[in-house]
Amino acid sequence: xxxxxxxxxxxxxxxxxxxxxxxxxxxxxxxxxxxxxxxxxxxxxxxxxxxxxxxxxxxxxxxxxxxxxxxxxxxxxxxxxxxxxxxxxxxxxxxxxxxxxxxxxxxxxxxxxxxxxxxxxxxxxxxxxxxxxxxxxxxxxxxxxxxxxxxxxxxxxxxxxxxxxxxxxxxxxxxxxxxxxxxxxxxxxxxxxxxxxxxxxxxxxxxxxxxxxxxxxxxxxxxxxxxxxxxxxxxxxxxxxxxxxxxxxx
Amino acid sequence: xxxxxxxxxxxxxxxxxxxxxxxxxxxxxxxxxxxxxxxxxxxxxxxxxxxxxxxxxxxxxxxxxxxxxxxxxxxxxxxxxxxxxxxxxxxxxxxxxxxxxxxxxxxxxxxxxxxxxxxxxxxxxxxxxxxxxxxxxxxxxxxxxxxxxxxxxxxxxxxxxxxxxxxxxxxxxxxxxxxxxxxxxxxxxxxxxxxxxxxxxxxxxxxxxxxxxxxxxxxxxxxxxxxxxxxxxxxxxxxxxxxxxxxxxxxxxxxxxxxxxxxxxxxxxxxxxxxxxxxxxxxxxxxxxxxxxxxxxxxxxxxxxxxxxxxxxxxxxxx
Ligand SMILES: Nc1ncnc2c1ncn2[C@@H]1O[C@H](COP(=O)(O)OP(=O)(O)O)[C@@H](O)[C@H]1O
Ligand SMILES: [Mg+2]
Numbered sequence: 001x002x003x004x005x006x007x008x009x010x011x012x013x014x015x016x017x018x019x020x021x022x023x024x025x026x027x028x029x030x031x032x033x034x035x036x037x038x039x040x041x042x043x044x045x046x047x048x049x050x051x052x053x054x055x056x057x058x059x060x061x062x063x064x065x066x067x068x069x070x071x072x073x074x075x076x077x078x079x080x081x082x083x084x085x086x087x088x089x090x091x092x093x094x095x096x097x098x099x100x101x102x103x104x105x106x107x108x109x110x111x112x113x114x115x116x117x118x119x120x121x122x123x124x125x126x127x128x129x130x131x132x133x134x135x136x137x138x139x140x141x142x143x144x145x146x147x148x149x150x151x152x153x154x155x156x157x158x159x160x161x162x163x164x165x166x167x168x169x170x171x172x173x174x175x176x177x178x179x180x181x182x183x184x185x186x187x188x189x190x191x192x193x194x195x196x197x198x199x200x201x202x203x204x205x206x207x208x209x210x211x212x213x214x215x216x217x218x219x220x221x222x223x224x225x226x227x228x229x230x231x232x233x234x235x236x237x238x239x240x241x242x243x244x245x246x247x248x249x250x
Numbered sequence: 251x252x253x254x255x256x257x258x259x260x261x262x263x264x265x266x267x268x269x270x271x272x273x274x275x276x277x278x279x280x281x282x283x284x285x286x287x288x289x290x291x292x293x294x295x296x297x298x299x300x301x302x303x304x305x306x307x308x309x310x311x312x313x314x315x316x317x318x319x320x321x322x323x324x325x326x327x328x329x330x331x332x333x334x335x336x337x338x339x340x341x342x343x344x345x346x347x348x349x350x351x352x353x354x355x356x357x358x359x360x361x362x363x364x365x366x367x368x369x370x371x372x373x374x375x376x377x378x379x380x381x382x383x384x385x386x387x388x389x390x391x392x393x394x395x396x397x398x399x400x401x402x403x404x405x406x407x408x409x410x411x412x413x414x415x416x417x418x419x420x421x422x423x424x425x426x427x428x429x430x431x432x433x434x435x436x437x438x439x440x441x442x443x444x445x446x447x448x449x450x451x452x453x454x455x456x457x458x459x460x461x462x463x464x465x466x467x468x469x470x471x472x473x474x475x476x477x478x479x480x481x482x483x484x485x486x487x488x489x490x491x492x493x494x495x496x497x498x499x500x501x502x503x504x505x506x507x508x509x510x511x512x513x514x515x516x517x518x519x520x521x522x523x524x525x526x527x528x529x530x531x532x533x534x535x536x537x538x539x540x541x542x543x544x545x546x547x548x549x550x551x552x553x554x555x556x557x558x559x560x561x562x563x564x565x566x567x568x569x
Contacts, residue, residue: 046568053354056566079356085569089347105256106355150351 004031006190007052007158011061014047014214021047023214024061029192029207034184036205037194040246044214045194046086049160052192053083065158079107082156086163088147092136096127096146099135100153107154114153121149125179141172148176152183159183159191165200177204198247212246253357257365258372261339265373270334278331279381282320286385289313289320290392305505305530307397308404310389311382312503320385321503324378324412325496329444331377332419335370337437340427340562347569363424363562367555370420375413382409400505400533407537408502411544414551415495419444421554428562448492455486491550498543505530 007029014022022044029035039045050056052063054070054077063070070077090099097118104114122128125145130138138146144164151159161180165173181204183189195201201208202222210218210230218230218239229236237245265271289310311320318326340363343349353359382405389395397405422443426436459482463475487493531539 050566050568055350055353056568075356075358078354081354083350083354085347085350085354087347087569088351089343089349089569091348092346102256102260103351103355106253106352106357108252108356154356 002028002030005029006031006066007064007192009048009052009061009063012048012051012058012063013060014044014051014056015059020214022051022058025211025214025216027209027216027219029190031190032184032188033207034180034191034193034205036201036208037192037211038196038198038201038208038247039194039211040196043196043211045211046162048211049083049162049192049194053077053081053160079154080156081158081160082151082154083160084147084151084162084164086166088143088150090135090138090143090146093134095134096122096131096138096149099146100150103150104153109153117153121153125149126175140167141169144168144172144176148179152187152189155187156189159189159193161191161193163195164193165195165197173200180204196247198243210242212242218242253355253361254365254368256357257352257361258369261366261369262372265335265369271373274331274334275377278327278377279384281323281327282381282385283388285314285318285320285323286310286388287392290389293395294393305398305401306393307386307389307395307401308503308505310385310393310395311405311408312500321408321499322496325415325492325499326448328412328416329419329448329492331374332370332416332421333423333437333440333444335373336366336420336423336427337440338427338433339366339370339424341431341433341436342427344431344567344569345433350567350569353567359563360559363428363559367417367420367424367558370424371413371417374416374420375409378409378412378416403533404502404505404536408499411495411498411502411540411547414544414547415491418491418547418551418554421551421558425554425558425561428558428565447490451490452487452493455483458486459483488546491547494543494547498540498547501531501536501540505533505536 005028007027009025009027012022012025012027013020025044025048027048037045037048047056051058052065052070054074057071065077066080068077068080091102094102100118100121101114104117109117122131125148127142127145127149130142135143135146148161148164159180164180165176168176177200180191180193184191184204193201193205198208205222207219207221208225209216210225212232217232218225218228220228225239229238230242231237232242232245289312292313293306293309313319314322340349343352349362352362386397386405419440423436423440426439426443427433430436430439459479462482463478465475465479
């Protein structure tokens with residue numbers, strides 16, 4: 001283990017009854033990296049993120065973030081990690097500012113500081129003009145912008161983004177990926193980004209891992225993966241074949 | 251603690267700005283108002299004929315006006331307040347995807363459930379206190395009865411018991427909103443349990459009593475059988491929070507009542523009359539009589555909340 005590895009799982013396994021959602025996962029992510037966590041639907045990406053956050057209890061194995069056990073040091077870990085869930089939800093009758101204020105309060109940010117931060121964040125994500133609109137009038141793209149603003153208001157060291165471009169139009173998806181890249185560049189935030197869209201993720205990721213049926217079948221830079229072959233079940237695939245088999249969006 | 255307070259404040263705000271609260275408050279305020287108005291008018295006529303009794307102020311709450319007294323009304327429909335405030339508290343957040351956001355913030359998970367429960371309790375307290383104050387003011391203006399110190403104490407205890415009683419149902423509905431993912435299911439389940447425990451248990455008590463100690467309609471029943479029958483009926487019906495509550499509050503509100511056992515229901519006029527011949531129970535004695543009922547109510551409330559708490563803490567939250 002390198003000194004700058006900050007996210008680590010050891011034989012992490014999650015079973016739901018007989019079904020194995022995450023199978024013996026050994027993952028490590030270095031500080032400052034954008035790690036693309038790829039896999040088709042049902043591969044176990046969300047489950048992995050939940051275990052890393054301490055929201056789901058592993059059946060076997062363990063995880064650590066900055067050396068902290070997410071189950072024992074739940075609040076400390078949640079202070080460090082900003083999590084944007086798949087299909088993030090909002091209190092629909094609040095406006096953008098109220099929603100951000102609530103999250104800021106939950107993070108113990110005092111009122112004045114919060115207001116200053118909210119102002120800057122809304123500017124940053126391009127919601128300045130919609131600040132006083134109720135969230136029930138927000139489009140999917142605006143929701144995702146507000147979602148990421150809520151996540152970074154606590155100044156996290158790590159970001160977990162679960163399928164953040166799902167349902168966005170291409171333009172929105174490009175904006176989002178660029179925004180993540182800029183957060184990583186300017187604020188040195190480590191990013192763990194799950195997606196089933198390989199082409200979007202490969203553009204900004206330093207490293208990607210491919211998960212299929214709960215198993216991490218490949219892990220490395222895009223270029224190195226392109227040259228190798230990986231075992232999935234009984235067969236061997238090249239990255240291109242994996243792509244054709246699992247990641248083609250319908 | 252900080253998380254708890256933030257959740258508490260948000261929930262309280264939500265309650266007070268929700269339509270359902272306004273409707274509930276309006277409904278309950280209206281009914282209690284009318285009931286005590288009727289009681290007031292009734293008393294005014296009678297009080298002029300008779301000499302003033304002690305504790306006439308409390309009769310504002312305990313005299314059946316049109317159909318039922320204020321106290322009876324709360325014991326019947328108070329639980330609805332608790333149910334309405336809690337039945338969707340967790341599963342709505344789950345459905346709209348805000349629960350996962352909440353529990354991924356750096357707060358203890360119990361802050362979420364504690365905050366919600368306490369906000370409900372606070373809402374219930376504010377509602378009850380304001381209604382009691384309105385009725386009291388009304389009594390002062392209409393009947394001209396002024397509460398004595400002891401009456402204020404009795405009202406205070408009545409309020410505390412009522413808050414626990416309604417919070418019990420808040421706890422039940424929060425528990426169901428944790429257990430059931432669907433809001434329709436959780437609301438139905440809590441209403442069903444309420445109806446069962448409030449109305450069917452008393453029926454069931456009768457059935458059980460008659461099965462174990464049957465009373466013959468034609469022949470004279472032996473006194474032992476009658477006593478046994480009554481005793482079983484009382485024991486079984488004590489498993490209903492409504493029975494527990496109404497017995498406790500009747501004693502507290504009406505100093506002339508000296509037992510929680512079933513005695514012939516007295517009419518208000520008889521109450522006034524009997525007060526001349528018997529002395530009211532001192533407050534301390536009333537409290538001692540209902541102490542078991544109060545403890546039972548409080549214990550059920552706390553158990554209910556504790557179960558919700560444990561289930562919620564252990565639960566996996568994915569959305
Ligand atoms: N609560 C649950 N009970 C049973 N199986 C579950 C549960 N949650 C997830 N799973 C299963 O675990 C697997 C992994 O799910 P998930 O982590 O959500 O995949 P992904 O996020 O990669 O699409 C899926 O096959 C899913 O059906
Ligand atoms: Mg997922």
